[in-house]
Amino acid sequence: MKVPLLDLKGQYSKIREEVRTVVDEVCDSQYFILGPRVETFEKHIADYCGVKYAVGISSGTDALLVALMALDLKPGDAVITTPYSFFATVGSIARLGAVPLFVDIDPVTFNIDVGNVRTVLEKWPKSSKNFVKAIMPVHLYGQSADMDPLLEISNEYGLRVVEDAAQAIGAEYPSASAGKRAGSMGDIGCFSFFPSKNLGGFGDGGMVTTNDQALYEKIARLRNHGMHPKYYHHMIGGNFRLDALQAAVLDIKLKYLESWHEARRTNAGRYDAALKGAGIVTPTPVYAGRGIKNFHIYNQYVIRVPERDSMLAKLRAADIGCEVYYPVPLHLQECFKHLGYKEGDFPESEKAARETIALPIYPELTPDMQAYVAKTLKG
Ligand SMILES: *Cc1c(COP(=O)(O)O)cnc(C)c1O
Numbered sequence: 241m242k243v244p245l246l247d248l249k250g251q252y253s254k255i256r257e258e259v260r261t262v263v264d265e266v267c268d269s270q271y272f273i274l275g276p277r278v279e280t281f282e283k284h285i286a287d288y289c290g291v292k293y294a295v296g297i298s299s300g301t302d303a304l305l306v307a308l309m310a311l312d313l314k315p316g317d318a319v320i321t322t323p324y325s326f327f328a329t330v331g332s333i334a335r336l337g338a339v340p341l342f343v344d345i346d347p348v349t350f351n352i353d354v355g356n357v358r359t360v361l362e363k364w365p366k367s368s369k370n371f372v373k374a375i376m377p378v379h380l381y382g383q384s385a386d387m388d389p390l391l392e393i394s395n396e397y398g399l400r401v402v403e404d405a406a407q408a409i410g411a412e413y414p415s416a417s418a419g420k421r422a423g424s425m426g427d428i429g430c431f432s433f434f435p436s437k438n439l440g441g442f443g444d445g446g447m448v449t450t451n452d453q454a455l456y457e458k459i460a461r462l463r464n465h466g467m468h469p470k471y472y473h474h475m476i477g478g479n480f481r482l483d484a485l486q487a488a489v490l491d492i493k494l495k496y497l498e499s500w501h502e503a504r505r506t507n508a509g510r511y512d513a514a515l516k517g518a519g520i521v522t523p524t525p526v527y528a529g530r531g532i533k534n535f536h537i538y539n540q541y542v543i544r545v546p547e548r549d550s551m552l553a554k555l556r557a558a559d560i561g562c563e564v565y566y567p568v569p570l571h572l573q574e575c576f577k578h579l580g581y582k583e584g585d586f587p588e589s590e591k592a593a594r595e596t597i598a599l600p601i602y603p604e605l606t607p608d609m610q611a612y613v614a615k616t617l618k619g
Contacts, residue, residue: 245561296482300432401426
């Protein structure tokens with residue numbers, strides 16, 4: 241049996257007519273960049289995420305970049321983040337000349353470990369030339385980082401909070417103090433509509449969310465070269481605009497998103513049951529049973545196995561799509577050598593990079609396919 245890591249054709253076949261209709265409408269209008277389609281979609285995303293404002297952006301990467309630009313991140317400023325994420329998280333910090341200040345992850349959730357954040361801040365010398373300006377948690381694989389204690393620390397130290405919610409649209413957190421959904425708890429939330437995310441477009445796309453009107457206005461301008469009014473520039477932005485075609489397609493898909501999350505959770509439950517007692521560490525949904533529906537949206541279902549590379553080979557030989565997110569932690573990437581980190585600095589991130597495998601989890605996966613994956617893993 242062939243089981244792909246992700247198969248978007250099944251999803252498309254169910255919404256094909258609806259999508260083709262709006263694509264035709266956009267083509268007939270010949271209105272391709274920003275405009276009413278993007279505005280409607282922004283409003284729907286703001287409502288969905290429980291925030292006041294949303295700004296359509298060209299990609300998740302650009303969403304992170306424009307968020308940090310809006311916070312006036314300066315060269316030399318430090319931003320606390322995780323070494324166990326997709327490159328864009330830290331790339332956006334480094335591209336502005338700022339310094340990523342890594343802290344290790346919690347091995348259960350793979351998210352930033354709040355205790356480590358506090359330790360780093362307590363040790364950070366007041367005399368340092370690098371001013372710690374922000375913290376950038378990532379809601380990895382579709383489960384929120386532990387936001388309440390992070391928000392408490394950020395208040396205490398006067399840090400801005402930018403959530404990398406690229407993998408976590410709609411994921412909820414049982415917050416006592418803030419919004420509940422990913423991207424609504426910090427100062428700014430950043431989303432990606434890369435095709436493999438739970439809400440994926442027909443190409444690149446992204447979104448920034450915020451409850452702060454001043455940040456909203458600034459980000460909306462930065463997205464279009466800092467222009468306001470037309471051809472007057474009080475700040476330097478870029479071309480971070482979202483296409484109308486993407487907004488139109490995504491707006492159709494948004495209607496189905498909750499059912500897709502639900503199907504992913506059902507699939508996760510099936511794997512959990514099938515892999516019990518097999519010496520495989522399955523994901524721990526730490527907020528399950530806390531009265532929220534989207535305690536995890538399983539953008540990825542990631543297991544840990546001790547002999548990872550031989551297990552990968554076995555899965556691939558059985559025609560099962562799988563992937564390692566991520567094989568090299570960010571502090572050990574060649575391009576960050578100058579930061580002076582070394583192997584052993586973040587043992588949990590390094591261990592995760594050695595032990596994890598992402599299995600197929602997309603909504604249209606069948607119970608037969610899952611049984612075959614489980615059997616292969618146990619065989
Ligand atoms: C996908 C992703 C991004 C980047 O989004 P793009 O739309 O591909 O630019 C950033 N951070 C994380 C954690 C991601 O998974």
